[in-house]
Amino acid sequence: MxxxxxxxxxxxxxxxxxxxxxxxxxxxxxxxxxxxxxxYREFSTAMFRILEKYSPLVEVTSVDEGYVxxxxxxxxxxxxxxxxxxxxxxxxxSELGINVSAAAAPTRAWAKMATGLAxxxxxxxxxxxxxxxxxxxxxVSAIPGVGKKTEDIxxxxxxxRVADLATTPRESIRRLLGLWGDRLMRIATGSSSRQIRADAxxxxxxxxxxxxxxxxxxxxxxxxxxxxxxAEKLAARLRSDGKGATxxxxxxxxxxFKDVSRSxxxxxxxxxxxxxxxxxxxLFFLTIKKRSPVRQIGVKFSGVGxxxxxxxxxxxxxxxxxxxxxxxxxxxxxxxxESVLVSGCGASNSHSRR
DNA sequence: TCTGGGGTCCTAGGACCC
DNA sequence: TCTGGGGTCCTAGGACCC
Numbered sequence: 001m002x003x004x005x006x007x008x009x010x011x012x013x014x015x016x017x018x019x020x021x022x023x024x025x026x027x028x029x030x031x032x033x034x035x036x037x038x039x040y041r042e043f044s045t046a047m048f049r050i051l052e053k054y055s056p057l058v059e060v061t062s063v064d065e066g067y068v069x070x071x072x073x074x075x076x077x078x079x080x081x082x083x084x085x086x087x088x089x090x091x092x093x094s095e096l097g098i099n100v101s102a103a104a105a106p107t108r109a110w111a112k113m114a115t116g117l118a119x120x121x122x123x124x125x126x127x128x129x130x131x132x133x134x135x136x137x138x139x140v141s142a143i144p145g146v147g148k149k150t151e152d153i154x155x156x157x158x159x160x161r162v163a164d165l166a167t168t169p170r171e172s173i174r175r176l177l178g179l180w181g182d183r184l185m186r187i188a189t190g191s192s193s194r195q196i197r198a199d200a201x202x203x204x205x206x207x208x209x210x211x212x213x214x215x216x217x218x219x220x221x222x223x224x225x226x227x228x229x230x231a232e233k234l235a236a237r238l239r240s241d242g243k244g245a246t247x248x249x250x251x252x253x254x255x256x257f258k259d260v261s262r263s264x265x266x267x268x269x270x271x272x273x274x275x276x277x278x279x280x281x282x283l284f285f286l287t288i289k290k291r292s293p294v295r296q297i298g299v300k301f302s303g304v305g306x307x308x309x310x311x312x313x314x315x316x317x318x319x320x321x322x323x324x325x326x327x328x329x330x331x332x333x334x335x336x337x338e339s340v341l342v343s344g345c346g347a348s349n350s351h352s353r354r
Numbered sequence: 355t356c357t358g359g360g361g362t363c364c365t366a367g368g369a370c371c372c
Numbered sequence: 373t374c375t376g377g378g379g380t381c382c383t384a385g386g387a388c389c390c
Contacts, residue, residue, distance in 0.1 A: 001358045004390090016390080022355055062361090062390050145363095147388050180364075180387095208360065247382085257357075265382060298359090362389080369382080 003035055007120055040064070043096055050091050054084055059196045067108050069196040082125040089123055108194060109187040110135055113142045113162075132190060136163030143187055150184075153177065162188050203304075207245065209234045210298025216255040218293050220284075227280055230299045233337065235276050236329050244269030244307030248276055250283040253296035262286045263300075268308035273328075273342070274321050276301075 002023050005014040012027035023030065044063045051058045054077070057069035068088070070081040077084050085104045092100045103114030105126035113135060118124040126134060139161060141151045153176055159165050165173070166188040173181035186192040209230045217223065227250065238244060249263035262283050270276065280299065288294070312318045328340050 003358085017358075019355070019357075025355090065390075145388065149387060178365085204361085205363095206361070210359065212358065249384095259385080261384065263383060296358090360390090362387105364387085365385090367383090369380100371379085371381105372377105 043098060046096055047092055047098075047100070050095065051088060054088055057196050057198045059198065067111065067196045070104065082123070085125070086123055093121075106131055107187070107190055107192050108196060109144055109192050110190060112144050113138060116142060132166075135188075135190070136161060136166060138162045140165055143184060145180075145187075146184070150177065150180075204241075204243075205304055206300055206302040207234050207237055207304070208249075208298060208300035210251065210296055212253075212296040213294065216293035216295050218291060220288060223288070223294060223297055224281070224284055227284060227297060227299060228277055228342075229337070230297075231276050231280055232273055232328075232342070234299055234301060235271055235273050235325070236332070238271040238301060238304075238307075239325060239329060242307070243304050244271040245301030246270075246303030246305070247301070248279045248283065249300040249302065250280055250287050251296075251298045251300065252287050252294055254290075255293040255295050257295070260287055263302075265303065268311065269303065269305045271307050271325075272318070272321050273325050 001020060002014060002016050002018045004016050005018075005023070009023075009027050009030050012030075014023045014027050014030065020032075024032075040063050047064075048058060048060055048066060051066065051068050055068045055070055055072070059067045061067065068085075070084055073079060073081050073084045079087075081104045085102055089100055089102055092098065099121040101115050101118040101120060101122050103111045103118050103124040103126060105111040105114050106128050110126060110131060114124045114126050139151075140146050140154045140159060143162065143165075146154070154160075154165065157168075157172070157176055159168055165184060168185075170182070170185055173185055175181075177184065183192070211226060211230065246267075246269045247263050247265045249261055251259060251261040253259050264279050264283060266275070266279065312322060328342070331340050
């Protein structure tokens with residue numbers, strides 16, 4: 001699949017989430033690169049460091065996107081917001097050598113929407129007196145959170161543009177979309193009040209990992225082995241972050257794209273392989289019932305928190321298992337995941353689609 | 355054109371408690 | 373024996389985002 005496409009490639013109709021086969025067809029001379037998440041992480045950190053020089057209120061929303069509250073800039077920098085925004089972008093470009101786009105606007109949703117218009121590599125300032133007019137012209141799909149489904153619902157009700165949404169009676173929108181409709185109305189009218197939070201105090205909320213198989217299968221021995229491998233890799237991430245999870249979920253996508261998930265919540269957060277795998281074994285039999293070929297299978301940990309280490313004090317067995325996990329992690333860190341295969345995890349990965 | 359992987363947030367129903 | 377309403381947690385699924 002295409003993770004991202006350059007503007008040059010986009011001219012040929014290539015876009016993210018497109019299957020590579022198709023992308024190659026549309027743009028045979030494209031330069032194809034494998035992702036390099038380590039590099040993205042480094043640039044991301046450097047970029048946000050620059051943002052933080054200009055405002056204490058920086059919210060990171062993804063590796064390449066965030067919000068900066070510049071409402072205090074007049075006092076702090078003796079310059080209006082758009083001047084400061086311009087300075088920030090210039091600094092990012094010159095320090096990091098990458099393109100970047102932004103918009104300055106009265107609300108965060110409008111800033112995000114306007115940034116779409118500023119791309120590539122531009123800055124758009126939404127002057128408050130004209131902002132309503134400009135935003136109003138955008139299609140409802142430009143609103144963050146409005147995807148295909150919501151767009152269809154709104155369009156069928158004759159609501160095409162943000163201005164239409166802003167002027168439709170609240171009751172009608174509520175009938176169409178419930179509480180979500182209320183939020184959309186507030187975004188459309190510019191009265192949304194979500195503040196920019198200088199960042200997430202509790203951090204990541206869930207960890208998940210899934211695999212789409214090379215070919216659909218009903219080979220349950222293989223599937224169970226794969227689930228264990230995914231779980232062990234994911235649990236290692238929990239351990240390395242010093243976290244645990246209370247809820248374990250197993251998700252299966254069948255050949256017909258029907259998704260089924262089952263989850264179990266434990267009494268307290270854990271990151272022990274043994275406890276997690278026992279739980280997944282139970283879930284496996286709850287989830288996989290029919291003789292239906294499986295396309296994708298995945299594991300998710302949620303209810304992330306501090307692991308319940310105190311429990312170890314009363315359970316020497318648990319201490320041993322924790323120690324074993326620690327050793328396995330250390331070996332795998334040095335010699336790769338396959339260097340240690342815990343009972344029944346030896347099956348080949350030949351079913352894997354990627 | 356067959357449809358990845360890693361996330362977030364929301365909803366709705368049921369269990370359980372007060 | 374039948375009845376309230378509110379709060380919280382759990383579970384399953386869905387929409388959406390990068």
